[in-house]
Amino acid sequence: MAERLVGKQAPHFTLETANGDGVGFGKVSLSDYKGKWLVLFFYPLDFTFVCPTEITALSENYEAFKKLDTEVLGVSIDSVHSHRAWINTPVENNGLGKLNFPLGADLTKQVSRDYGVLIEEEGVALRGLFIIDPEGELKYQVVNHNDVGRSVEETFRVLEALQSGGLCPMNWKKGDKHLVAQ
Numbered sequence: 001m002a003e004r005l006v007g008k009q010a011p012h013f014t015l016e017t018a019n020g021d022g023v024g025f026g027k028v029s030l031s032d033y034k035g036k037w038l039v040l041f042f043y044p045l046d047f048t049f050v051c052p053t054e055i056t057a058l059s060e061n062y063e064a065f066k067k068l069d070t071e072v073l074g075v076s077i078d079s080v081h082s083h084r085a086w087i088n089t090p091v092e093n094n095g096l097g098k099l100n101f102p103l104g105a106d107l108t109k110q111v112s113r114d115y116g117v118l119i120e121e122e123g124v125a126l127r128g129l130f131i132i133d134p135e136g137e138l139k140y141q142v143v144n145h146n147d148v149g150r151s152v153e154e155t156f157r158v159l160e161a162l163q164s165g166g167l168c169p170m171n172w173k174k175g176d177k178h179l180v181a182q
Helices: 051-060 062-067 080-087 110-114 152-164
Strands: 014-018 025-029 037-042 070-076 103-105 127-132 138-144
Touching: 014 080, 037 051, 037 152, 051 062, 051 070, 051 152, 062 070, 080 103, 127 152, 138 152
Parallel strands: 037 070, 070 103
Antiparallel strands: 014 025, 014 103, 037 127, 127 138
């Protein structure tokens, strides 16, 4: 059985990254996001078919994430060079185009393993999405089969619910009332 991560400090990571501009490289650690919310998402491989739909949708909504004091980081087991090549491949050729956030390279697969999304026998990650609060606590995780993309709208709904600080019933949306504990 997988270890529970929600409600605990998020596993630390340090990753080499390809910048979303398709030019430079960098390095990020979980500690770089201290004081901000982080949407950390894993995807199986570069140059696949479902992944660009998710990655570009998250990038197109980056300014809305910024308004919620939230950063976004994508991770796969591919190299920074593969990430950069994919960013520089035109969308019409199954590329990503420029992104508003970096892509991390988990070549050792340790970060995917630490977050419980690594399919060991295949050597790739499941589609895992994690929301980490400004103090580094993992507040939300969703992991699904690699054939099914995630929902940016649901990510926003959960992020806003977590940031609201109240008890949020099913389908709660920003502006809805919180439940009152009795």
